[in-house]
Amino acid sequence: MARWIVRRIEVPREDDMTIEEALALPVAVKFDDSNRALGLGRTTAYELARRGEYPLPLMRLGRNYRVRRSDILRFLGIEDPIAAPVAA
Numbered sequence: 001m002a003r004w005i006v007r008r009i010e011v012p013r014e015d016d017m018t019i020e021e022a023l024a025l026p027v028a029v030k031f032d033d034s035n036r037a038l039g040l041g042r043t044t045a046y047e048l049a050r051r052g053e054y055p056l057p058l059m060r061l062g063r064n065y066r067v068r069r070s071d072i073l074r075f076l077g078i079e080d081p082i083a084a085p086v087a088a
Helices: 020-024 031-038 042-051 069-076
Strands: 028-030 060-063 062-066
Touching: 020 069, 028 031, 028 060, 031 042, 031 062, 031 069, 062 069
Parallel strands: none
Antiparallel strands: 028 062, 060 062
């Protein structure tokens, strides 16, 4: 059973990511930016990744982790306007 907890915020902190910032993320997001979007600290996030319990699928690029923007937005319940179907 996974032992991670994603922080639920009632009062936004100064370093929390806004919806606008999340929508402006690149397709492959740096690990630290993904952690910021999820409200995870760096140490906790790397420990979860090491144990294979990070809440999103990770991509390894050399020694670095990347996370797909679409996975972050889906996890946060934000509709991705790029992936949204276009009305005909």
